[in-house]
Amino acid sequence: MIKKRLFLGLSAISMLLLAAGAVYIWLTFFDREALVLRYITAILVFLAVVILTIVFLGFALIILSLLSDKDVSVFSKPVNFAFSLLYPVVIWIGKIFQITQDKIQRSFVEVNNQLIRTKKMKILPHKLLLLLPHCLQVADCGRRITADTANCIRCGRCPVGKILDLCDRYCIHVRIATGGTVARSAVKKLQPQAIVAVACERDLTSGILDCIPLPVLGVLNERPNGPCFNTSVNINAVEKALLYFLEGGEKNVASGVSA
Ligand code: SF4
Numbered sequence: 001m002i003k004k005r006l007f008l009g010l011s012a013i014s015m016l017l018l019a020a021g022a023v024y025i026w027l028t029f030f031d032r033e034a035l036v037l038r039y040i041t042a043i044l045v046f047l048a049v050v051i052l053t054i055v056f057l058g059f060a061l062i063i064l065s066l067l068s069d070k071d072v073s074v075f076s077k078p079v080n081f082a083f084s085l086l087y088p089v090v091i092w093i094g095k096i097f098q099i100t101q102d103k104i105q106r107s108f109v110e111v112n113n114q115l116i117r118t119k120k121m122k123i124l125p126h127k128l129l130l131l132l133p134h135c136l137q138v139a140d141c142g143r144r145i146t147a148d149t150a151n152c153i154r155c156g157r158c159p160v161g162k163i164l165d166l167c168d169r170y171c172i173h174v175r176i177a178t179g180g181t182v183a184r185s186a187v188k189k190l191q192p193q194a195i196v197a198v199a200c201e202r203d204l205t206s207g208i209l210d211c212i213p214l215p216v217l218g219v220l221n222e223r224p225n226g227p228c229f230n231t232s233v234n235i236n237a238v239e240k241a242l243l244y245f246l247e248g249g250e251k252n253v254a255s256g257v258s259a
Pocket of ligand 1: 137138141142143145151152153154155156157158159160161162
């Protein structure tokens with residue numbers, strides 16, 4: 001829960017700031033003599049109250065789900081709305097407090113993963129997609145695995161071969177994405193019901209937000225050589241995330257974010 005608290009705490013601060021902004025607009029402009037200014041203020045504040053109510057409801061449901069381990073997908077709309085609206089504000093507040101984006105995004109992925117785990121969904125293998133980042137492939141390998149994963153000869157020099165073995169074992173789709181556009185087109189083409197995505201904090205976060213309302217379990221990659229270069233991933237964490245969907249969401253099967 002500790003990692004999750006960062007995103008949740010900053011979300012709570014974001015909501016307070018948004019509410020304070022609405023109160024400020026009301027107090028500053030509603031008393032003005034110009035009638036048109038009063039109308040504009042009333043409309044703006046009314047919209048802010050509606051939006052904040054939905055966000056607050058979504059946030060309360062997220063907390064409830066995390067604490068009780070119960071699925072709240074029946075209220076997925078306010079939850080997804082809260083995620084999408086609060087995230088940029090949280091990043092902005094993080095900058096003010098000098099909290100790195102990586103930390104906030106890691107916390108966001110943890111919150112997302114736990115919410116997905118409460119759903120306990122069972123997905124057929126052909127409806128599950130594994131998305132991998134291109135940087136898992138060792139840089140001096142000339143095989144064009146982004147065009148076709150069959151071009152990998154599974155030589156063992158990078159984690160791609162072992163992950164492809166997993167995909168064969170569980171008969172699931174796998175795509176190696178060079179960026180968001182490729183990932184989006186794979187999702188559009190294959191129409192999966194769930195995704196397991198391996199990536200860095202930034203790409204996982206944008207992927208999860210892009211895919212809403214599709215459930216995405218995120219597994220963080222490891223970057224012993226710096227970002228985007230000869231990265232690695234905990235194969236067990238990937239397998240657990242796949243099995244989480246394939247076996248119907250057994251509790252604690254997926255650890256989500258890798259160590
Ligand atoms: S396992 Fe070998 S062939 Fe496959 S991508 Fe990695 S280095 Fe290239």
